[in-house]
Each structure stands twice: as C-alpha cells, then as structure tokens.
Amino acid sequence: xxxxxxxxxxxxxxxxxxxxxxxxxxxxxxxxxxxxxxxxxxxxxxxxxxxxxxxxxxxxxxxxxxxxxxxxxxxxxxxxxxxxxxxxxxxxxxxxxxxxxxxxxxxxxxxxxxxxxxxxxxxxxxxxxxxxxxxxxxx
Numbered sequence: 001x002x003x004x005x006x007x008x009x010x011x012x013x014x015x016x017x018x019x020x021x022x023x024x025x026x027x028x029x030x031x032x033x034x035x036x037x038x039x040x041x042x043x044x045x046x047x048x049x050x051x052x053x054x055x056x057x058x059x060x061x062x063x064x065x066x067x068x069x070x071x072x073x074x075x076x077x078x079x080x081x082x083x084x085x086x087x088x089x090x091x092x093x094x095x096x097x098x099x100x101x102x103x104x105x106x107x108x109x110x111x112x113x114x115x116x117x118x119x120x121x122x123x124x125x126x127x128x129x130x131x132x133x134x135x136x137x138x139x
Contacts, residue, residue, distance in 0.1 A: 002036030003055050004076045010066075010085035016052070021059060023052040023078060025071055026128075038073050045069040045082055047124040049132055065091060065132040067125055088136020091129045100126035 006020035024033045026048025046068055053061040069082030103126060106119035 001055055004034070004036045004038070004078055006052060007077070007079045008050075008052070008085060009079075009081050011083050013085075015064070015085045019055050020078070021053045021055050023050070023080070025050050025080065026066070032071075034071075034073055034078055037076055038078075040074045042070060042072050045071055045080065047121065047128050049128060049135075050080070050082075050085070062087070063132060063135055064088075065125075065128045068121075086129065086132070088133050091133040091136075093130060093133050096126045096129040096133065100130065 001021055003019040003021055006016060006018065006023055007014075008016040022033060022035050024031050025043075026032075026046050027043050028046055031048075032043060045066060048066065049063055050066045051061065051063045053059050065084075065086045065088075066080075067083035069080065071081075072079045100123055103119045103123035107116065107123065109115070109119075
C-alpha cells in the first residue's frame, strides 16, 4: 500500500510521526481526506475529529480531538500543527460538559461579536471532546 509521512503536532508535544495510509482532518468546509501522493496544499483546520490510519500487518486507526490549526501537504509529506490533540482517554468528559455549558451561556449573553465568536469556538471544542471521548469509550 502507498503511504506518506505524517507529522502530527499539538502545542508542546509531538503526537505522532511516521508512515500513514490516510488522514482526515476537520476543515472549514467539512472533513478533508489525504492519501499518498496527494497534491500539495495548505488548509486551515477547525476544532473537530481527526482520524488517521497507519500501515502494517494489522493497520491501526485512531480518532482524536483537535483544536484549530493548519495542515500542509507537500511531496508526500503531511505536517499538521494544531493547538491541541487529545486521545479519547485524555479527555475529561465532566470538564468538557462544563465547558460546553459555559459556552452556551456566553452565547446567550450577546455581548459583542468577538465574544460571540469566542463562545462559538469554545462550544465547538467542548462538543468535539465529548464526541471523541464517547467514541473512544464505546458508549
């Protein structure tokens, strides 16, 4: 199978570096998939679920929560830089629910457009964490 090099970095840590069969990232206009020999591009990543599959006799697939960032695809090499990347077991579901509730309350306050957009982003991150945590725990 054709592979490419994936470098997945969250702020402050290298999450994964190695061969990859496919990666799917959340972009502004939906999920964006990359396979080996993809054309060169740079795109923005939004909070959401990132899925990647590694090669081998028993391919491994992982779904993680990511915050905003960028992805660069160049010469069969994919670099993904995000504010954070979390495995399902690293997500505190109670804290994510509290973050979602606080964001919903902030959306209702309607203080300024900047505060509204900030609350929208906070809500998107919290909901993503909950979805990834739920998928990871099998519930």
